[in-house]
Amino acid sequence: MKRITLFILTAIILVSCGQGAQQNSEMKGKGTIEIKPEEIKENAIELFDQKWALVTAGVPGDVNTMTISWGSLGELWNRPVVTVYVSSSRYTYEFMEKNGHFTVAFFPSECREALQYLGSHSGRDGDKIKESGLTLEWLESGLPSFAEADMIIEARKIYGFPFDERGFGDVPEQFYAPGRMGVHSVYVGEIEHVWVRGREGE
Numbered sequence: 001m002k003r004i005t006l007f008i009l010t011a012i013i014l015v016s017c018g019q020g021a022q023q024n025s026e027m028k029g030k031g032t033i034e035i036k037p038e039e040i041k042e043n044a045i046e047l048f049d050q051k052w053a054l055v056t057a058g059v060p061g062d063v064n065t066m067t068i069s070w071g072s073l074g075e076l077w078n079r080p081v082v083t084v085y086v087s088s089s090r091y092t093y094e095f096m097e098k099n100g101h102f103t104v105a106f107f108p109s110e111c112r113e114a115l116q117y118l119g120s121h122s123g124r125d126g127d128k129i130k131e132s133g134l135t136l137e138w139l140e141s142g143l144p145s146f147a148e149a150d151m152i153i154e155a156r157k158i159y160g161f162p163f164d165e166r167g168f169g170d171v172p173e174q175f176y177a178p179g180r181m182g183v184h185s186v187y188v189g190e191i192e193h194v195w196v197r198g199r200e201g202e
């Protein structure tokens with residue numbers, strides 16, 4: 001009984017994110033605007049740590065996405081950058097390695113369950129994007145994103161390499177102990193475009 005209730009609740013939550021998608025799709029065109037990286041008004045720590053994001057890479061027919069809460073926004077080599085950290089154990093890691101671009105997308109709170117789903121299932125095991133209820137879309141640049149996203153960052157990979165354990169302080173021990181999540185690779189992307197949609201006054 002409990003299971004059925006949980007299933008129904010999950011379905012309702014996923015559907016409401018899907019309905020958001022329709023609204024967002026309608027807003028697309030009139031409600032989607034490009035902003036400069038320096039115009040991102042949200043706090044970067046809050047964005048990643050509390051809102052979470054999807055990092056997505058690939059081409060039509062060969063694409064994967066996963067939820068991230070580790071990431072940063074800033075500047076490197078005189079360029080605006082977004083940095084994400086993807087464990088070698090993730091299927092997404094393969095896509096980050098073989099593609100020169102990736103996107104980082106943020107979502108309204110109604111999509112939280114979908115992000116939870118995409119962060120606890122692997123694209124290796126099936127079509128998790130479809131199962132999540134989110135709508136994969138292709139941006140003008142040819143990069144993958146989602147119709148439900150309220151902020152999308154398009155990035156060109158300018159650095160990608162695993163953390164070197166020689167540089168670890170005391171914090172990472174808990175993350176990189178044998179049997180844990182694998183070593184994360186650092187991917188720094190030069191921000192090429194930032195799109196925001198569906199915000200009041202935009």
Ligand SMILES: Cc1cc2nc3c(=O)[nH]c(=O)nc-3n(C[C@H](O)[C@H](O)[C@H](O)COP(=O)(O)O)c2cc1C
Pocket residue numbers: 052064065066067068069070071085086087089090091092093115116118119120121122123124184
């Ligand atoms: C809230 C949340 C945040 C996460 N953040 C990260 C992260 O920053 N880096 C990472 O490698 N995995 C992170 N994960 C785990 C991946 O999203 C998860 O392992 C996912 O199922 C991998 O999917 P894939 O095998 O299709 O790539 C996070 C998961 C959740 C739920």
